Amino acid sequence: MWRRCVAWVDERLNVTPLWQGFFDRKVPKGVGWFHVSGSVILVLLALQFATGIFLTVYYSPSIEHAYQSVEFINSRVPFGRFVTGLHMWTASALVVLLGVHMLRTFVYGAYKYPREATWLTGVVLLLVVLAFAFTGYLLPYDQKAYWATVVGTNIAGSAPFVGGFALRVLRGGTAIGAFTLQRFFAVHIWMLPAALLLFVVVHLFMVTRQGVAAPPRRTPLDLGPDAAGLPRREQDARRYTMEQQVGDPTYLLIFKVAIASLVLFLAVAALAIAVGPQFDVPADPNSTTYVPRPEWFFLDFFRLLWYLQGQWEPVVIFFIVLGVVLVLVLLPFYDRSPQRHPLRRPVAMACAALSVVAVFGLTYLGARAPVSPTASSAPAAGGSTAVAGAQEFQTQGCAACHVIAGAGGAVGPNLTHIGAMRTRAQLETPIVRGVGTMPGYPHLTPAALNALLDYLQSLK
Amino acid sequence: MADHGVPHEENLTRRRVVMRGIGVVFGFIGAAVVVPLVGYFIGPAVRGMSSASWSPLGRAIPPTPRSSEPWVRVGDLGSFAQDMPTLVTVRIPAQDGLTQGDTPVAVYVRRTAADGATIFDVHCTHMGCSVEWNPGAQRFLCPCHGGVFDTDGRVLSGPAPRPLDRYATKVDGGVLYVGGLDLPGA
Numbered sequence: 001m002w003r004r005c006v007a008w009v010d011e012r013l014n015v016t017p018l019w020q021g022f023f024d025r026k027v028p029k030g031v032g033w034f035h036v037s038g039s040v041i042l043v044l045l046a047l048q049f050a051t052g053i054f055l056t057v058y059y060s061p062s063i064e065h066a067y068q069s070v071e072f073i074n075s076r077v078p079f080g081r082f083v084t085g086l087h088m089w090t091a092s093a094l095v096v097l098l099g100v101h102m103l104r105t106f107v108y109g110a111y112k113y114p115r116e117a118t119w120l121t122g123v124v125l126l127l128v129v130l131a132f133a134f135t136g137y138l139l140p141y142d143q144k145a146y147w148a149t150v151v152g153t154n155i156a157g158s159a160p161f162v163g164g165f166a167l168r169v170l171r172g173g174t175a176i177g178a179f180t181l182q183r184f185f186a187v188h189i190w191m192l193p194a195a196l197l198l199f200v201v202v203h204l205f206m207v208t209r210q211g212v213a214a215p216p217r218r219t220p221l222d223l224g225p226d227a228a229g230l231p232r233r234e235q236d237a238r239r240y241t242m243e244q245q246v247g248d249p250t251y252l253l254i255f256k257v258a259i260a261s262l263v264l265f266l267a268v269a270a271l272a273i274a275v276g277p278q279f280d281v282p283a284d285p286n287s288t289t290y291v292p293r294p295e296w297f298f299l300d301f302f303r304l305l306w307y308l309q310g311q312w313e314p315v316v317i318f319f320i321v322l323g324v325v326l327v328l329v330l331l332p333f334y335d336r337s338p339q340r341h342p343l344r345r346p347v348a349m350a351c352a353a354l355s356v357v358a359v360f361g362l363t364y365l366g367a368r369a370p371v372s373p374t375a376s377s378a379p380a381a382g383g384s385t386a387v388a389g390a391q392e393f394q395t396q397g398c399a400a401c402h403v404i405a406g407a408g409g410a411v412g413p414n415l416t417h418i419g420a421m422r423t424r425a426q427l428e429t430p431i432v433r434g435v436g437t438m439p440g441y442p443h444l445t446p447a448a449l450n451a452l453l454d455y456l457q458s459l460k
Numbered sequence: 461m462a463d464h465g466v467p468h469e470e471n472l473t474r475r476r477v478v479m480r481g482i483g484v485v486f487g488f489i490g491a492a493v494v495v496p497l498v499g500y501f502i503g504p505a506v507r508g509m510s511s512a513s514w515s516p517l518g519r520a521i522p523p524t525p526r527s528s529e530p531w532v533r534v535g536d537l538g539s540f541a542q543d544m545p546t547l548v549t550v551r552i553p554a555q556d557g558l559t560q561g562d563t564p565v566a567v568y569v570r571r572t573a574a575d576g577a578t579i580f581d582v583h584c585t586h587m588g589c590s591v592e593w594n595p596g597a598q599r600f601l602c603p604c605h606g607g608v609f610d611t612d613g614r615v616l617s618g619p620a621p622r623p624l625d626r627y628a629t630k631v632d633g634g635v636l637y638v639g640g641l642d643l644p645g646a
Contacts, residue, residue: 151588151604160518163519164645172557173504175524178558286549288591291603302605312621315517318518397597400601
């Protein structure tokens with residue numbers, strides 16, 4: 001029966017050559033599991049389209065109803081919690097897969113001639129997906145969403161000259177309100193999907209037209225005795241003939257993609273069911289006790305923002321962001337060496353390793369020790385003045401910048417064992433007069449200061 | 461006999477002119493649509509921009525709605541203790557998108573004299589997180605990136621690039637009023 005349907009279509013449209021041209025076309029030797037990341041991203045994107053489109057059936061992008069509509073979806077719509085959970089967890093999975101894909105492409109040198117344009121569309125796609133994450137984030141309009149948007153739009157505002165303009169375009173004015181939510185929604189469900197589709201089609205067209213890049217060779221391929229004199233395009237045409245279409249048929253690669261996709265889908269679905277979508281309380285712009293934190297994939301940038309100080313700091317932030325984007329975009333143009341094998345590109349590999357370490361390291365630091373002016377410190381072991389000192393530690397807000405026994409903000413030194421590391425006199429001076437970026441507390445009464453010092457000395 | 465799309469030599473000039481014409485026509489339609497659409501998207505957003513908005517130094521701008529009235533009542537000045545920043549929620553008449561209404565906006569009021577007060581915006585001038593007044597430490601603390609401000613809103617520590625933003629104030633008949641945000645171009 002199925003064969004009859006296919007034959008009916010084929011008689012009119014002659015599509016079998018197209019089908020075979022794709023599935024039976026051979027890929028280079030060595031193309032296998034390490035080449036599934038891009039296609040798995042495509043599968044995850046399709047999943048996001050599906051869950052996202054259906055979320056719009058019940059979601060309301062107004063300040064008054066956004067949070068309520070999300071609650072409704074999660075509690076009263078059949079499978080609503082699953083659909084929302086899938087959408088949120090797939091977003092995280094996408095960011096991880098993008099990192100993997102980018103790293104794999106970089107290590108294999110697949111951004112070099114003739115695939116520079118493919119890399120460029122890839123960078124655009126990375127920015128589009130990050131824009132998806134940023135705009136989608138606001139839509140539930142809970143506390144995390146609201147404050148992440150305050151900070152995110154202010155980061156845009158830090159651009160020199162055009163910052164004010166960029167901030168206003170994002171917010172729909174200077175205030176975050178109805179216009180902000182509405183335009184983030186419009187961008188998220190129409191403009192970004194249109195951009196995504198356009199660039200995905202171009203990206204896939206280029207990959208299909210040129211074929212998947214063969215894994216890099218330690219010793220270059222011998223293109224023939226006359227190859228050195230030929231133009232680059234000719235040499236590449238020869239390479240194409242020798243390397244492409246000599247390995248496995250594409251359907252074997254697509255099968256590996258299917259398995260990898262299944263594994264990821266099961267992981268994401270398990271998270272969607274077991275953990276579910278994560279929400280905060282409704283947005284409250286007037287709260288002064290909420291501690292804003294970004295989503296995990298921006299924690300590294302968040303940590304970086306602590307280290308920069310002073311009036312020029314917004315400019316530095318802007319140039320860091322611009323710098324990272326330019327480094328990625330211009331990569332095929334400042335690294336033109338034809339060498340693709342990782343073992344023969346020590347500088348490139350060192351840069352990649354450094355970037356990975358930096359991103360992981362900053363993310364870990366960003367996640368550690370949440371800052372809270374009201375964080376509690378450990379109970380004091382010592383006399384009653386030490387206990388009064390612990391109180392003083394709280395009321396003076398010291399926990400905002402110092403960690404004791406795992407609680408508090410990690411800005412200044414960890415004070416868990418400070419009693420064994422500093423004398424009383426050494427502790428007194430920075431408290432009273434301040435040191436470096438620590439402000440001084442000259443207004444402390446002698447009794448309060450003594451109690452505080454007793455407490456700190458008890459921390460051995 | 462089919463040509464399979466190969467250009468004929470004798471028609472090359474016509475071909476070039478016509479191809480260019482196609483580009484011009486669709487380019488015109490595209491521009492005629494894109495230009496209004498861009499204006500549509502950014503129009504309401506850039507209302508009220510001044511030359512100060514294009515400052516060479518980028519900065520954070522508080523996300524609170526701007527009042528449509530020049531002065532809004534906060535309360536009796538006498539009800540505020542001297543030199544004690546107090547968190548107050550003021551109902552500000554403001555336009556939010558399509559609707560005009562009263563929006564609650566939080567500010568810190570610090571009475572400085574018998575007849576004067578400073579009103580601080582609650583947002584840290586670094587990235588816009590709300591600062592919390594800590595009475596024991598006599599400091600405003602920002603929970604996001606370690607910012608610390610004193611009772612005058614001056615930066616003591618952390619990455620904030622300028623002191624806490626202030627609102628204009630006036631006292632009339634013992635009543636404190638809050639005015640516009642004192643931030644050029646915002």
